[in-house]
Amino acid sequence: xxxxxxxxxxxxxxxxxxxxxxxxxxxxxxxxxxxxxxxxxxxxxxxxxxxxxxxxxxxxxxxxxxxxxxxxxxxxxxxxxxxxxxxxxxxxxxxxxxxxxxxxxxxxxxxxxxxxxxxxxxxxxxxxxxxxxxxxxxxxxxxxxxxxxxxxxxxxxxxxxxxxxxxxxxxxxxxxxxxxxxxxxxxxxxxxxxxxx
Amino acid sequence: xxxxxxxxxxxxxxxxxxxxxxxxxxxxxxxxxxxxxxxxxxxxxxxxxxxxxxxxxxxxxxxxxxxxxxxxxxxxxxxxxx
Numbered sequence: 058x059x060x061x062x063x064x065x066x067x068x069x070x071x072x073x074x075x076x077x078x079x080x081x082x083x084x085x086x087x088x089x090x091x092x093x094x095x096x097x098x099x100x101x102x103x104x105x106x107x108x109x110x111x112x113x114x115x116x117x118x119x120x121x122x123x124x125x126x127x128x129x130x131x132x133x134x135x136x137x138x139x140x141x142x143x144x145x146x147x148x149x150x151x152x153x154x155x156x157x158x159x160x161x162x163x164x165x166x167x168x169x170x171x172x173x174x175x176x177x178x179x180x181x182x183x184x185x186x187x188x189x190x191x192x193x194x195x196x197x198x199x200x201x202x203x204x205x206x207x208x209x210x211x212x213x214x215x216x217x218x219x220x221x222x223x224x225x226x227x228x229x230x231x232x233x234x235x236x237x238x239x240x241x242x243x244x245x246x247x248x249x250x251x252x253x254x
Numbered sequence: 255x256x257x258x259x260x261x262x263x264x265x266x267x268x269x270x271x272x273x274x275x276x277x278x279x280x281x282x283x284x285x286x287x288x289x290x291x292x293x294x295x296x297x298x299x300x301x302x303x304x305x306x307x308x309x310x311x312x313x314x315x316x317x318x319x320x321x322x323x324x325x326x327x328x329x330x331x332x333x334x335x336x
Contacts, residue, residue, distance in 0.1 A: 074323055075279045078286055081330060087293045088286065096285035100274045142288065142299065164307045166318065175274040175284075181318040217300060 105174035106245035108139050109222060112172060113248065114240035116149075117227045127151060130222065134172060143220055144171035150213060151224040152253070157204055159197065159250030160213045160221040161189040167215035169222050173245060180249065190214065200251045223250040280319040287326050294333055305329045 068076065082088050112134050116123040126133035130147035134140070147169055150158040162168065163186050168176040179185050188196045193210045197203070204210065213221040225247040231239060246252035275281040291299050305325035313321065 071320055071323060072279045074327070075283045075286070078323070078326060078330065079282060082286055082290060085294075085333065088289045089293075092289050093282055093285040096288050097275070097281040100281070100284070105274075142291070165303060165310055166306070167303070178318070183314045217303065 100175055104141075104170060106172075106243075106248065107240070108137075108174075109169070109172035109245070109248045110240040110243035111137055112139070112149075112222070113224060113243045114236045116224055117231075117239050118236045123224075126224070139171040141171045143167065144169060146218045146220060147172070147222060148213075148219050149222050149224050150211065152226045152250075154226070155207070156209050156211060157197075157250065157253070158211045158213060158221075158223045159189060159193060160215060160223060161186060162215040163187070163190055167217075167220060169220035172222055173248060177245070197251060200246075202252050223248050225254050228254040283319060283323050283326060287322065287329075290326065290329060290333075301332070302326070302329050 079088065079093075112126065115137065116126050122133065122136075125136075126149050130149040131140075131145065133149075134144070134147055150160075152158055160168075162180075166176055166181045168180065185196070190212055193212050194204060194206075197210070215221060225243065227239075228242055231242065234242075242254060244252060244254070247254050275284070287302055291297060291302055295301055302325065305328045306322060309321040309325040309328065310316075310318075312324075316324075
């Protein structure tokens with residue numbers, strides 16, 4: 058048995074920096090009791106791609122909702138109860154047989170949190186942020202999403218205001234499915250645009 | 255007896271990808287930024303976003319949540335004194 062096993066782990070430098078920030082900000086009265094736990098709980102259990110999947114399924118099932126979603130994403134997702142930080146200006150871009158959309162944030166990590174939760178690690182990393190703009194077709198193929206040359210690729214770089222969501226094409230043979238079943242088909246990656254269904 | 259998880263509940267985010275945070279300090283610093291945006295900047299995310307852009311540009315290879323931490327440290331220095 059190792060000696061270290063009997064002692065609490067020594068905090069790493071980054072853990073100490075975060076702890077110092079927490080103390081400083083709490084002293085300034087900016088961190089209400091329980092705030093950190095509540096935010097963490099919400100982003101680990103309530104806010105995630107299942108929200109976006111409900112929006113997509115509704116758009117597939119209800120043509121009028123789809124029209125509203127494409128016309129004013131923010132208002133249409135609020136109909137289903139989704140709003141909050143990073144959700145003020147939602148723009149939904151629709152895939153068709155001729156057009157494939159994909160989202161990126163070249164400068165940081167902007168992402169439609171209320172619909173997809175926090176972004177995956179690769180979305181925040183420099184290779185994705187740089188290459189999706191420069192060579193989207195090659196990068197998509199490397200990510201397992203090969204598109205024929207006839208399909209136009211549109212890359213949407215999230216700006217200070219706008220958060221994009223991809224509306225994937227409804228999969229074949231899903232005509233008879235109810236909305237809840239449709240929602241279960243929708244993956245996070247299809248709503249970022251790095252996968253097709 | 256606990257209720258079964260519904261399809262729209264906890265299973266999908268994991269099926270669709272990874273958990274939001276790898277380590278506790280990451281969720282802490284994420285929530286601290288949310289607290290500062292909400293209570294120090296009246297919900298305006300843009301000042302933090304600009305700090306995050308600068309922090310990422312200053313050290314592109316740095317792990318994401320460390321850049322996030324650096325951004326929050328820089329933003330904290332811009333707050334009015336106590």
